[in-house]
Amino acid sequence: MSESYIQNMFAERIGGANFGKDTVIYKFEKIKRAKMAAKKAHPGVEIIDMGVGEPDEMADAGVVAKLAEEAAKPENRGYSDNGIQEFKDAAAIYLERVFGIKGLNPETEIIHGIGSKPVLAMLPAAFINPGDITIMPVPNYPVLGTLTKWFGGQVVSLPITKENNFLPDLDSLDSDTRKRAKLLYLNYPNNPTGASATREFFEKVVRFAKENHIIVVHDAAYAGLMFDGEKPLSFLTVDGAKDVGVELFSLSKAFNMTGWRLAAVAGNELIIKGFATVKDNNDSGQFIAIQKAGVYAVEHLEITDRISRKYSRRHDMLVEVLREVGFDARKPKGSFYLYVEVPKGIKDGRRFESAEDFSQYLITEKLISTVPWDDAGRYVRFSVTFIADGIEEEKMVMDEIKRRLSDVEFEF
Ligand SMILES: Cc1ncc(COP(=O)(O)O)c(C=O)c1O
Structure with a gap:
């Protein structure tokens, strides 16, 4: 087959004319x-x-039954845009019960995502201009960094190792990086290291973010899954965290719902507003029946x-x-x-x-x-x-x- 002109039309961000030839x-x-x-x-x-990296079991029978029930209702058929209030209200209660996050306004400080992956993919559109920096621990779940680069930004990596308890050393960042950095990505419990953060570390992150005017994105995809009486630690329970960041809670791992695609983003109102604008231009919201099944899930902590x-x-x-x-x-x-x-x-x-x-x-x-x-x-x-x-x-x-x-x- 002769080469299609389409081969020369790919954007540089995915490889330009060399796309697919790697x-x-x-x-x-x-x-x-x-x-x-x-x-x-x-x-x-x-x-x-x-x-x-995903559960071996299907979702709980109660969640599946709730989906079937809600899917049969004509009023749930349409676009949900930036989400139904019922899910946001249920998320606020869940976040307080499980993580002790108090005082979130479910109208302005919580929004759903079609899983946390698209949230990570969309946040850079709201904040990254060419030349801006996203700080990423390494190793990492790469989506926020990849999209930062696609928007002309730059990724600065901080290794997480046994020596630093798998917590990135923010003090090692030079002044130019601090000035240009807009986003700091964190993920605890961490994929792939399994490490957890400490309250002291999160407090330091808040100070660092305030001093340097950086937005913190804490991806808490695994936050519900704790062992041996350990309490899940939320970034948003640290004083001042809501001034600097958002936290992402996914139903994928904590409720065996990877394929269902549902997450909640909570935290700073302005960050959520910016994200909502980008989201509104990307998707039309998760199926209402899935959001309602999500309400059922977060009401059943067992x-x-x-x-x-x-x-x-x-x-x-x-x-x-x-x-x-x-x-x-x-x-x-x-x-x-x-x-x-x-x-x-x-x-x-x-x-x-x-x-x-x-x-x-x-x-x-x-x-x-x-x-x-x-x-x-x-x-x-x-x-x-x-x-x-x-x-x-x-x-x-x-x-x-x-x-x-x-x-x-x-x-x-
Ligand atoms: C750290 C981390 N963040 C986000 C995700 C994506 O989760 P979701 O299913 O909510 O998009 C994963 C999935 O493996 C993950 O490991």
Whole structure:
């Protein structure tokens, strides 16, 4: 086929005339390919998938029933624009009950999003002019940074490492960066590190934001999922936070609703107003029946409690198995991610050049899928969202991991 003129029309932000010709294979594609190859090479052996970043279960039966009921009502059929008040009111009550966020005005300080991903994608349109900076911890969930660049902005990275307790060192930023920075992205409990923030850190963030006139976007996608009596920590419960930022609460992980696409953005009224204007030009709101099912979900906190207990139990099991084979695995306070440093190699055997190399080894030789991160140290991310129906099956998965790893001695 001769080359279409369309090839020369792509915007520079997605590669210009070279769009689609990139020969670099990206991480997630590599994992997918390695999984397919491993399946082919070992047709009878099941892959243990610890790579996926979404729940293995469907939404709660009550939520599903509520959707069916609401979907059947003619009055719910149309555009919802910037959302129904009922969801915003329910979100305000939920945020106070679960996180202790007091005094939010559900009319002006809360808005829904069709998941938190599009919220992160749209916020730069409201704030980023060419040359402006978004500060991003590394590793990260990249959407806010990607869209910042698409709007002509720049991303400044701050590594989060074991040494800084996976909390970015804001003091390391130079004065030019502080002057040009408009957005600071934070995400706790964190994907991929599983780390939680501290109140002291959030207090410092508020001071830093006020001093330097920066907007804080705290992505609390995993905030409901806490273990062993740990209380979820909301950025908005810190004094002054509402003057400087917004916090994003997703129903995806805390209520097993990834495909449903529903989130709440809460915090500074002006930031929300700017976001609402951009949103109004991007979408026409989530289906009202889904928002109503979301109301049901946030009124039933036991759903998140049950999900958290499951992940907590799985973390306990996985930490034990990984420690037995030599990993320095530590259970996170929240989230479904277990982030562990990779071995240097195998005793008297191969060396691992990088986390990616190790992750490829795990999938190819052991049929265990993980996600590697080489951005700040060498780590793989295990997610306790692997498929298993109940404790007995979870134990079988763990026994199988132990068995597959028992014939090697890793060197760390
Ligand atoms: C840190 C983080 N933020 C946001 C999202 C997207 O969540 P949502 O389903 O609400 O768009 C994810 C999903 O994996 C995530 O890990």
